[in-house]
Amino acid sequence: MPLTVYSIARKMELDVEQLLTQLALETGSPAPVKGEALPQVWKSHISTDLECPSCFSTGAEMVRAGRSKTDGHVVRQAYFRFSQGSDSPGHHPFCDFSGNAPAGFIPENLVQFSTPKDGVSKAVRDLVCKGIGLGVFGQWDIRAMREWFFTQKVDSRFTVTLDPRLPAWLESFQRNRAWHYSEGLEGLTLTEEVLRVPGFNFQGAASRELTRRYRAVAQALSDRRTFVIADLGRIGKLAYDYQGQPVFDPSVLRPQYERTLALAAFICSNHDPLIRSIKTYAPLASLKNPKYLMAFAALLLFISDWDLDAAVGRFAQIATSKEQVVESLGNVMGLNPFHDFSAWAGLKALQEHPQLRAFEVPSVGVKEEMEAWIAASKKTAGL
Incomplete structure (x- = not known):
């Protein structure tokens, strides 16, 4: 529920107390005290003049601050409500305040300039x-x-269709892949004798094997369309929270x-x-x-x-x-x-990339897959 609304007539943003002050000055009537109902003419004005700061719907109702009966302290902020009814459509479905937004909720893309929190x-x-x-x-x-x-x-x-598990898998793949992968070594057979070479780098070999298996994924992540990707953890959370929803x-x-x-x-x-x-x-x-x-x-x-x-x-x-x-x-x-x-741009890029669109996230994690390959290779070499 928004704490402030935009007044069409006054061309300014107002909170509940400022609006009550304005109405009292403009009408020459004192603002109602606690427990008194607003004059009907004020209610009608509020319903037709005030807009939601996100979707610009009208039909506002004023909800005054709630105070404690024992000490008079404010226990509920004053806010504006845009309920759906015969005289009001309520918030637009894509409004940041739609749904069950609590009183005082400020969407992350809106900024309350009047309440600075730091330098x-x-x-x-x-x-x-x-x-x-x-x-x-x-x-x-x-x-x-x-x-x-x-x-x-x-x-x-x-519409978000990206598998929410993909970003975390990609993040792990990026950490463990062979960044200097040489296709010239791709056909190299790692015989038992080679695997028994003193100091043989099983971790490096596992990284090369991982990159070979998922070469299409590595190429997709090097593509200009997906090369600069924001925090993959954030992308995964967005994919989970908004799965199947239009955004x-x-x-x-x-x-x-x-x-x-x-x-x-x-x-x-x-x-x-x-x-x-x-x-x-x-x-x-x-x-x-x-x-x-x-x-x-x-x-x-x-x-x-x-x-x-x-x-x-x-x-x-x-x-x-x-x-x-x-x-x-x-x-x-x-x-x-x-x-x-x-993050949203990265999500869309991953979701629409032709080499990732049909990719199925493996049931085994990247590190587990590498460890399994190393264990199997050592067993083959009798180590």
Whole structure:
């Protein structure tokens, strides 16, 4: 359930308390105290004016904070609910808040700029506040980018069919394969005499045998389409969690992803509040929590029609301004449209590669297969 929503009439993001304050000011009526129902006219306005920050559905209901009867402390956050009913379709099926999302849940691709958790997110929050204060972009631009991404997500999808066991097997294969495999040795017969050579490298021979058996897999992993693969463990988890489900196809956004990486790396290498948080040899990769910066970089590129020079110019305008930071301007939900991009791209590449599509994951693990070959070879040699 979202903590904030976008007001169409006000062109801004609001949480429950901010909305109640706005309605009280606009109508001249005091906000209802605890236990009092909202005026019907307020309920109608909330239902028609407020949008889900992910799928832009209307039909919102306000759920106020719950407080302890003993000490008055908040025991449940205030949030907005988009229930399915006669007057509301509820969340879109592909919405990040659909299903049983709990109150206060923030999808991994959404970024709450108003709640910085470290030096990086605070530096980015300040850039966002200054950008809004200068008029470089507004909350409506952030909302427009979220809508653009949601449209991309709905229109570009594929169904996950990758065997969830394959990534872990591939990871083990990569660790144990013979990287300098020579096809000239492929026909070599390892006789009993050869196997009894003092110092014979059974481990190396097992690696060569493994690579020979799965040469098609080794070739597939060397293919440009699959050579750069993200964390295979993450790919395996995604394949397990989303098996048989339609998911967003990230490949349609690769040009935008690469420009966002370039801009984010430029910003963290050339903005003093961020420089202290990076390692110069790998500026972006060394950030512990890059999603705030990725969201900001994507926003600058979005309002610049994905032109890198124009986006850098807007960053420079914000970074060099003496504009005072007004923290309340940062009360907005940003978007990192490239969360898990490389993992999803890797999953799709593995799933669609012609040499891997029909590959059946062996029932025996890679190391066990090698150990079995070594044991059989030693037995043959009488060792």
